Amino acid sequence: xxxxxxxxxxxxxxxxxxxxxxxxxxxxxxxxxxxxxxxxxxxxxxxxxxxxxxxxxxxxxxxxxxxxxxxxxxxxxxxxxxxxxxxxxxxxxxxxxxxxxxxxxxxxxxxxxxxxxxxxxxxxxxxxxxxxxxxxxxxxxx
Amino acid sequence: xxxxxxxxxxxxxxxxxxxxxxxxxxxxxxxxxxxxxxxxxxxxxxxxxxxxxxxxxxxxxxxxxxxxxxxxxxxxxxxxxxxxxxxxxxxxxxxxxxxxxxxxxxxxxxxxxxxxxxxxxxxxxxxxxxxxxxxxxxxxxxxxxxxxxxxxxxxxxxxxxxxxxxxxxxxxxxxxxxxxxxxxxxxxxxxxxxxxx
Numbered sequence: 117x118x119x120x121x122x123x124x125x126x127x128x129x130x131x132x133x134x135x136x137x138x139x140x141x142x143x144x145x146x147x148x149x150x151x152x153x154x155x156x157x158x159x160x161x162x163x164x165x166x167x168x169x170x171x172x173x174x175x176x177x178x179x180x181x182x183x184x185x186x187x188x189x190x191x192x193x194x195x196x197x198x199x200x201x202x203x204x205x206x207x208x209x210x211x212x213x214x215x216x217x218x219x220x221x222x223x224x225x226x227x228x229x230x231x232x233x234x235x236x237x238x239x240x241x242x243x244x245x246x247x248x249x250x251x252x253x254x255x256x257x258x
Numbered sequence: 259x260x261x262x263x264x265x266x267x268x269x270x271x272x273x274x275x276x277x278x279x280x281x282x283x284x285x286x287x288x289x290x291x292x293x294x295x296x297x298x299x300x301x302x303x304x305x306x307x308x309x310x311x312x313x314x315x316x317x318x319x320x321x322x323x324x325x326x327x328x329x330x331x332x333x334x335x336x337x338x339x340x341x342x343x344x345x346x347x348x349x350x351x352x353x354x355x356x357x358x359x360x361x362x363x364x365x366x367x368x369x370x371x372x373x374x375x376x377x378x379x380x381x382x383x384x385x386x387x388x389x390x391x392x393x394x395x396x397x398x399x400x401x402x403x404x405x406x407x408x409x410x411x412x413x414x415x416x417x418x419x420x421x422x423x424x425x426x427x428x429x430x431x432x433x434x435x436x437x438x439x440x441x442x443x444x445x446x447x448x449x450x451x452x453x454x455x
Contacts, residue, residue, distance in 0.1 A: 218318070220317050
């Protein structure tokens, strides 16, 4: 509980101080073991490098029902490789815990297209469970 | 040298967007469902490791798969090595190397049949237990569960528990893939078909 309070306080402080550089995102990811949905939030630097935290959970039960908790929570970083005014293509890395127990690292690529000054469409391809996974989402620049 | 460059022309932007969207669309369409994938792992002659080689971490409490051996699983080695256990699939336990704490299914061609074993390391000590036999071409189901104090192996209605000594719970559990040996490498190419769940 203490950890959550500190985290929320830090994030809130960042919003006040650096509101224009924060982002939040909701996304769907289609993996080989089913669709997952989640959210992310973090900080975007001037060169569009992003650093944040994410939360993801299955949209439906896994194909086997033995896993009671397979939420995926962790940190993410996006390094831009090619960018223009409206487009940004970058390499991303997510690392965290599945089910609060199993460490997982998922590399990938992500393209974002600016729809408005505060809204971006996201399409990505990640490597999860030893197979490609595809991600679609919307990102809000706060 | 900076990798970042700018795409300035409108044409380039359009091409770039279209390529990205197409690649995502194609991959969405082509990825087969997991239940349709039977991946063939081949251990080449004079090698221990199987191809393709994967790097993956376990992401659930249960590892479930089906496996099918073909006639390449029949082999003859010197008598002292014939009962060496070949590894099928499993995982290294939390933040451990697989010779410290791990759990795997193992197999050997012995007494003119393929014998399946539970094969574990617990604090560096090897523990093996016979589970059953499987025929050439037979598709059998394997289940390995990571229970709080034990590795639970299930094969053909036989359930075996082997004590788990690792104290750590949160961390990296890396997957272990088919491996020939023991000490001697594969005497000829060996193929194993595996379907994960």
